[in-house]
Every structure is written in C-alpha cells, then in structure tokens.
Amino acid sequence: MDQPVWTELQAKYIRDGRPSVVGIVLHDTAGSGTHSDTLYLANPGDGRKVSVDFTVERNGSVWKLNPDLMKLHCLHAGRATRFKGLVNGAVTRATIGIEICQSADLSLSPVYTDAQVSSTALLCAWLVKRFKLTTSDITTHRQIITDGSRSDPRRFPFEGGAGFWQYYWTSMGKGEQHAVSAIMAKTPDPDLQQRTHNVASRDTLASIAKKYYGRASLWPVIQKANGLKSSIIVSGQVLIIPAKS
C-alpha cells in the first residue's frame, strides 16, 4: 500500500512524547468546511490550544500537521475522553487524530464529498498498516467522549456503496467485507438512527446484522423491524435497519 499523498503544514501546538499509537480518532471540524479549517488547526487565531495530526479537505487533499507521528502528538482529544483504558491527555498522546473538514451547520451539499470519504479511508488504511493497528482501533470523537459534548464526525457516511468502510476494505483488497468496527457499532450516529439496506445477492440477515451492528447474532432485530416471518430475504429488497437499543 502506497503512502497517501499529503501536504505538510506544521501545527503550532504540538507536544513532545508519543508512547505508542493505539488508535485513530475521526473528527469533523464544524468550522467553514474549507481550507480555513486546516489553517485554524495549524495555528488557531483565537488562542485555543488545539491541533490535529491530519486534516482531509473537500477536494480529498490531505494535510499533515504533525511532522513526526512517532515522536510528537497533537491536541485533538484531550478533554473528557476515554479509550482503551486511557483518559484525557493520555488519549490524545496515544492516538492519531484526523479532522474531516465540515461546516458547523452541515449545510454543504453533499455533506461530505466522495473524494473526502475515500481519502479519509485510504489514510486510515495506511495508518492501520503503518502502526500495526486493527480495524477496531479506528474510532470517533463521538465514541470516546465521556460527557456527551461531542458527536463528530457528524453524518459521516461509514456505510453504503461509496461509504468509508467500502473504500477502506477495497484498499486492502477485501471489498466484499466492509465490516463495521465493533467499537463504532456500539454508538450509532444519532443523525442516522433509521437506516435502510438494499439487499445484495449474497446478503443474509446475519451478514447484515454483522455489518451494521458488529454482531451477526443480532439478526432478529432486523427481522422483527421489517415484519419478516422467516429469515428469507431477496436481492433488491430494502430493509429498515433500526438503531441498536
């Protein structure tokens, strides 16, 4: 796998020390959704001490704000967070942050561009290989926040044909797999409470449950929500995928 193309722009607020990288945290900037968001994270004009390892802009361009991922860390998830037994500052020290440029009011159309989704996925795939991580080490700010104050990346398309996981698995030569990270499945995006799934020829209720919930054994949830009397589904059928309670 080739290293993604990126542009270096060193962030002002970078700290020494990186124990080992244990995960990747996805965010959205909730700014303007433009290059200004990258410039802000490189050098916040309002005095907030924040930074991030990478940004991904709407044209798919990747900006690397941490000049040395092995030795330095950024300040992207240090408050009210918990991940793998680490809290607050320890989380930000041990994770690579990726800010996906997005407007505060989600008014851009499309909300995320295809170039942005695929660039984010390819960057994650490369980082997973580079730091010997696994898919379940990819998480979101929403998942690791402990006080409910963050829900980013908001409305990011993880699922579906042009979704994050499809690009991620395809880059690893496993396009059919696109399974959801088990950690991520625990906290569904509140903006995507009711999803639908177009049944493909190889799908089973169990494989669909695995995809959306991370557990095949949850297939009765989908069966019940759709009023199915058996587990038989047919290609082209549209199923409601309820939020896991």
Ligand SMILES: [Zn+2]
């Ligand atoms: Zn965030």
